Amino acid sequence: MTRENLYVALTRGRQTNMDYVAIDKPESDHAGPHPGDNAEATARSALFGVLQHNGAEQSAHETITSEQNTWANIGQLAAEYETIVAAALHDRWATLIRTSV
Incomplete structure (x- = not known):
């Protein structure tokens, strides 16, 4: 997700905005590692990664x-x-x- 998409998602609520960050791990019998697997991932680090991911093109x-x-x-x-x-x-x-x- 890019930070622009996160901004849009977080500015659509009228009463309140809540952001849920899923960092659940796959089951232990799940075959093979994935590029995004990080055993030390936290909600904060996932959110930080989203905020660093700029998807807007330059003018x-x-x-x-x-x-x-x-x-x-x-x-x-x-x-x-x-x-x-x-x-x-x-x-x-x-x-x-x-x-x-």
């Missing part, structure tokens, strides 16, 4: 801002610079190694 503005921040990052720019320099100097170093032998 166009948020997407553009995120991409600009990613590509304007100094670490990203430095990595690109190093790649370009390495490619540009490849032939020079190859020639230098061939002629020095």
